[in-house]
Amino acid sequence: MIRVKIWGPRALFSRPEMKVERVSYDVITPSAARGVLEAIHWKPQMVWRIERLRVLNPIRFESLRRNEVGSKVPMSKVASAMRAGTTEGVALNVDEDRQQRAATLLKDVAYIIEARVELTARGRADPSETVQKHLDMAKRRAAKGQCFHHPYLGTREFACDFELLEGEPPPAHDSLKGTRDLGWMALDLDYAAGNEARFFRATMVDGVIEVPALSDESVTG
């Protein structure tokens, strides 16, 4: 198991129903935590399984508006550009497609992610691949502050710092004591089953959220 502490001044873990005028979940979601770990270490032979999320700071919100765009570059345009061998026409003009969107986001967050490594089919096929190897690699990289891309808290704008946590995790803030029902939370996407989102009933007990496995029967979606 690996423990990584992450923190940042702002975070935005969009709820799916409020992802247009964004409203964040109260805490980091497992898929966002996976994204952070993947920024530090990831190979096609392995996957990260988030086991536990620890919330350290009080949950505080703030809202702001940002300029974004309204459309996406269509897949078909990208495909034809690849065939033609030129990037002509593969562009979005921000000025012509501005969308102001509000966001209610989290302030001053700090979390501890507890996760383990599982091998994928590809990893299991290769005898030189072991869980321990990837775990050690990830730990070495996290300890040195290495990452493939900078990890972030929900959306790219909100980058976070990270460090490998050895020893016991620090206690949660007093305001997080007790049991809190966080509602249905996005667990992760089931990429095998048509990119469908999967949800779990998130409960926080004294700042700790136990994350079920994707295959767990309590997980629906």
Next chain:
Amino acid sequence: MTILQSLATRYERMAKDGKAPIPGFAPAQISFAIVLDKAGNVVTVDDLRVGEGKKLRPKIVQAPTAPKRTVGIATGVFWDKTSYVLGRTKPDMTVSPVKQAKDVERLIKEHAAFVARHETLLSETNDIGCFALLAFLRGWSADAYDALPYAMEMLDQNVAFRLHYENEFVHDRPAARAALMAEADGQDSGPKGMCLVTGETLPIARLHPSIKGIAGAQSSGAALVSFNLDSFTSYGHAQGANAPVSEAAAFAYATTLNSLLANDGTTANGRTRYRNRVMLGETTVAFWAEHGKAEILARALMGEEEEAIADDDALPVDETTETSKLRDVLTLMQDGKPLQQAAPDMDAASRVYVLGLSPNAARLSVRFWVEQTLGDFARHFQQHWEDLRMDPPPHPWPPPLWRLLLELAPQRKAENVPPHLSGEVMRAVLTGLPYPRALLTQTIMRIRSDRDEEDRRTGRVLEKVSDLRVATLKACLARMYRWKLIAEDVPVSLDLTTTNSAYRLGRLFSVLEQLQRAALGQRNATVRDRFYASASATPALVFPSLIRNARNHSKTIRTKVGAGLAEWFEDRIAEIASGLEGAFPKTLPMEEQGRFALGYYHQRDVFRRKKDVPAEIETAAATADLSEEGS
């Protein structure tokens, strides 16, 4: 709980109390009711229209949702216009005979559609009401229309049915509802999936119902959950599939929110009353609680709508008796008594929800969302009041939030309240966290740039350094101190001992202003009008010349009124300056400018209340020679 969940939960409560609309039903405009006997024969026709003389309007009743009609034939159920229900319409004589023939053809089809719809819907009914309707439709011929009462007036109006000797409409009968539900269930209503609100696998809503009653949004309503552009969708999902919410949950949350935002009759003085809504700047705030009692208290704490408070300094009170009891509760709470003592019959553990919404194009965005217990809710408001508390107390007391925000707006107009600020301030009040720093800077900016002016409507003077503005500054500082963001606490009443230079400078400035008034009387532009902004921001630039001028004013007083008053002023100036450690600071940061305002306010109050102040000041100011413009 999430926003949608708590709204949906409230819907269940409304439904239990019989206050929630039924899925598939909507308000319909019905003009007439055909009264049938058990065999389906017409007994009579009831005129349901309301109003007088020519201004007769259809009655609004809850009825099965009207069909969406464009050009095709789509029939309603249990009610519709006469062309569908009875096969008669007013023929349009102005069009060509060919078109007229087509119209007749269409009329027959329309009526046939109505009959056919009920044949399928009620085929298995054994309810006498539904059976009577079915029997009526089977036996009805359009030729019999002219024999009906109100035949002329009824033409092309909406008609519904009623069974003789019974009050309810046929569509209100349980059997009719059951038939409609069975029909809805039988339809293939879109793909099923896990509902994010309930967690059950149910048909997923593709489009969510719109929310009405948000200020500034489209009048037809805006959506809280929508995916109206490509970039809002993920992984190839379309519309509602991006966030699976069941049809039932979508209906429930939208219905609840709409009812929270809707007005609830009018008050005694004719203003529209909103039970669960307040406006803060451009943000529409809906609030609700688990229990009705808690909701009443929440409403009182949030503050009534703008201008609902007639006498301006009283607590928000409406005509209902429950409020008079509440007044005692609020008075106790203002004294800092915890909720359990102030209102022992309220359940402090029941939850209160506050949702701030503002429009953004066709969408609604959530400005803030706070869920907490009634106990915490009350405690946070008490904390807020405590932070605002000054001696003398600001007016009105306790100030409703919108009043505080109004002080931040140019011309004190609600539409000028900085949009972002209202939400952040509300959030700070509700959670007890530090107020946004923008509140401090915005208040100081308003004090600096406004002039004293008269409110055209009420004739009251709107001061630039107003009670509520200073109270706001004081609250910002008090809370910063509590959160250990600044080192020094702020005084509630005049503090003669503090050596804080900003506070002392504020006091000094007030004394200098009074000195000028005593020497020169009421001028067009006083020291305050001309120098307040620079005195509070850059004291070293302004105070030396102000002191020089003070000597001149002192001299004037000495010759005109006497040495006593002049010396009194000189003593005050010396006493305040003695705590300044010699030099005037070059600049004051925002926090210190707040203290400056507080010092000014406290010292000014000494003059206003005329306590420990020579009586000659007033007479001197009144008799001062206005012709001499000395500055």
